[in-house]
Amino acid sequence: VQRGFDAATAVEPAGEGRYTGRIDSGWDIAGNANGGYLLALGARAMADTVGRPPLSVTAHYLAPGRVGLCEISVEVLRGGRRMATVAARLSSNGDDVLALLGTFADQVPGGPTVVDAAPPELPAFERCVRSVPPAEGSGFGDRVHVRVRPDDAGYRDARPTGRAEIRGWFTFDAAPDDAPPADQQIDVFGLLQAVDAFAPVCFNLDGVPVGWAPTLELTVHVRGIPSPGPLRCRFHNRFVQDGLFEEDGEVWDSSGKLVAQSRQLALIPRG
Amino acid sequence: VQRGFDAATAVEPAGEGRYTGRIDSGWDIAGNANGGYLLALGARAMADTVGRPPLSVTAHYLAPGRVGLCEISVEVLRGGRRMATVAARLSSNGDDVLALLGTFADQVPGGPTVVDAAPPELPAFERCVRSVPPAEGSGFGDRVHVRVRPDDAGYRDARPTGRAEIRGWFTFDAAPDDAPPADQQIDVFGLLQAVDAFAPVCFNLDGVPVGWAPTLELTVHVRGIPSPGPLRCRFHNRFVQDGLFEEDGEVWDSSGKLVAQSRQLALIPRG
Numbered sequence: 196v197q198r199g200f201d202a203a204t205a206v207e208p209a210g211e212g213r214y215t216g217r218i219d220s221g222w223d224i225a226g227n228a229n230g231g232y233l234l235a236l237g238a239r240a241m242a243d244t245v246g247r248p249p250l251s252v253t254a255h256y257l258a259p260g261r262v263g264l265c266e267i268s269v270e271v272l273r274g275g276r277r278m279a280t281v282a283a284r285l286s287s288n289g290d291d292v293l294a295l296l297g298t299f300a301d302q303v304p305g306g307p308t309v310v311d312a313a314p315p316e317l318p319a320f321e322r323c324v325r326s327v328p329p330a331e332g333s334g335f336g337d338r339v340h341v342r343v344r345p346d347d348a349g350y351r352d353a354r355p356t357g358r359a360e361i362r363g364w365f366t367f368d369a370a371p372d373d374a375p376p377a378d379q380q381i382d383v384f385g386l387l388q389a390v391d392a393f394a395p396v397c398f399n400l401d402g403v404p405v406g407w408a409p410t411l412e413l414t415v416h417v418r419g420i421p422s423p424g425p426l427r428c429r430f431h432n433r434f435v436q437d438g439l440f441e442e443d444g445e446v447w448d449s450s451g452k453l454v455a456q457s458r459q460l461a462l463i464p465r466g
Numbered sequence: 467v468q469r470g471f472d473a474a475t476a477v478e479p480a481g482e483g484r485y486t487g488r489i490d491s492g493w494d495i496a497g498n499a500n501g502g503y504l505l506a507l508g509a510r511a512m513a514d515t516v517g518r519p520p521l522s523v524t525a526h527y528l529a530p531g532r533v534g535l536c537e538i539s540v541e542v543l544r545g546g547r548r549m550a551t552v553a554a555r556l557s558s559n560g561d562d563v564l565a566l567l568g569t570f571a572d573q574v575p576g577g578p579t580v581v582d583a584a585p586p587e588l589p590a591f592e593r594c595v596r597s598v599p600p601a602e603g604s605g606f607g608d609r610v611h612v613r614v615r616p617d618d619a620g621y622r623d624a625r626p627t628g629r630a631e632i633r634g635w636f637t638f639d640a641a642p643d644d645a646p647p648a649d650q651q652i653d654v655f656g657l658l659q660a661v662d663a664f665a666p667v668c669f670n671l672d673g674v675p676v677g678w679a680p681t682l683e684l685t686v687h688v689r690g691i692p693s694p695g696p697l698r699c700r701f702h703n704r705f706v707q708d709g710l711f712e713e714d715g716e717v718w719d720s721s722g723k724l725v726a727q728s729r730q731l732a733l734i735p736r737g
Contacts (some may be wrong), residue, residue, distance in 0.1 A: 228565055251526070253567060255522075255543075255569050258544075263599070272565050273528045293543065294543050294551055295567075296567040297522060298526050298682055302708065303709075304708055304737055305709065305736065306709020307673055307674050307706050307709055309630070310705055310707065311703075311704045311705075332667075371679045387637065401579050401580075402578055411569055412685075414685050418710070432582075434727065435578050435580040436689050436690065436723075437573065437574060437575055437579060438576065438579075439577070456705065458685070460521075462685050463577055
């Protein structure tokens with residue numbers, strides 16, 4: 196179950212092509228709603244419209260999302276037999292917060308499969324560390340349960356590792372100090388949250404300030420339906436250029452299958 | 467110069483939020499216009515509307531693009547000081563062909579730069595091979611000049627290399643058998659073409675049929691303005707799953723700077 200997340204991303208139809216929802220409290224970092232959370236909120240309205248889950252969805256972030264009611268307007272651009280393509284906009288307090296474009300389709304097993312990668316090796320959940328120290332944790336750190344490999348967590352203590360890589364566990368609804376339930380089912384909307392729940396990887400680079408790194412664009416490809424249990428995640432970056440950086444994410448399920456792939460383009464604000 | 471490409475992707479304003487253009491002949495593979503070409507055509511209208519070049523642009527492909535007049539409708543979602551976010555749709559003969567969403571902004575030098583990668587090593591342009599054998603080349607193979615590392619070209623002769631990687635040169639307007647002009651200036655729209663001009667990388671995998679591999683979604687991040695000269699490109703894949711595969715691209719300029727990064731999700735049609 197991912198009950199808290201499901202409730203916080205619930206949407207209600209409100210007439211032709213319109214949904215209402217709520218940017219809930221506790222899913223923010225310092226008052227700005229998390230980008231993966233907002234993506235999931237928008238994608239739920241899009242998926243409901245076409246009766247299919249996201250396969251590939253892109254969000255461009257227009258303005259910070261603040262706690263409060265929101266409205267999602269959805270337009271179906273193509274309603275094919277297998278694939279539906281949908282555009283949407285999420286607005287709140289009269290401001291457009293994010294613009295979305297996605298293709299929605301069920302996963303269809305079969306066809307060629309060739310994988311040249313393996314999930315990240317992680318110590319047990321309990322031996323990994325919280326993404327931010329508990330004292331500094333916002334509510335967001337209590338909503339999603341992220342545990343980072345200790346040797347990737349240097350950014351927490353102003354000791355950047357020098358490697359733009361962060362690997363760790365993701366789950367919902369764990370007790371703060373316990374291992375997560377092995378039978379927890381995370382769905383495809385949970386994957387949209389997982390890809391934006393860790394600290395920006397370039398915080399582990401020397402010369403990159405640890406602070407706010409707003410996402411300009413985030414694309415997620417759903418590559419499978421997760422088997423129950425916590426997710427293994429890996430994020431990395433190779434190019435910080437002129438204050439912009441990409442962050443590539445992989446999310447693997449407990450069976451060892453890649454279930455989501457993400458890339459975002461984010462900004463290191465200039466002083 | 468990239469004169470042929472500029473002419474083939476030219477768009478004309480046609481009233482509030484509307485542009486006309488032409489899906490030109492010769493930019494297709496077996497009658498379907500190339501995805502990078504269509505992306506560039508749409509992005510030109512978006513860029514013209516906001517007076518800024520693409521920074522990150524995503525296209526979802528709705529229907530094959532056939533030669534003929536096309537119309538692009540553009541909507542500005544945010545017109546900020548630095549960043550403008552724009553949605554667009556390209557239609558032809560009454561069918562929507564692709565849906566686009568992008569953030570447009572000038573490149574702004576400065577800010578942190580940390581790069582952990584190098585351009586692909588390539589033999590001289592003349593020692594690399596055409597992406598498809600000349601006899602099988604469509605007009606597209608004469609419009610863009612793609613030369614592949616010989617050891618990545620196994621797919622051409624039904625001898626897949628077993629590695630889902632293709633590296634090579636990209637330029638426009640070279641004489642068929644000559645090295646390209648070293649002073650050729652490729653612009654950011656040319657980059658949108660470059661990321662979709664090579665053969666699908668998974669054609670180099672055993673068990674993946676060489677045929678049509680339609681792109682569902684393509685995202686390009688422009689990471690710099692190219693210095694003059696041909697571009698060095700690398701494409702690779704790690705996950706073919708259930709007949710869907712991602713293809714990641716890097717495009718480097720003659721100065722050794724990454725100028726574009728791309729990812730697409732594409733489909734291996736089932737027999």
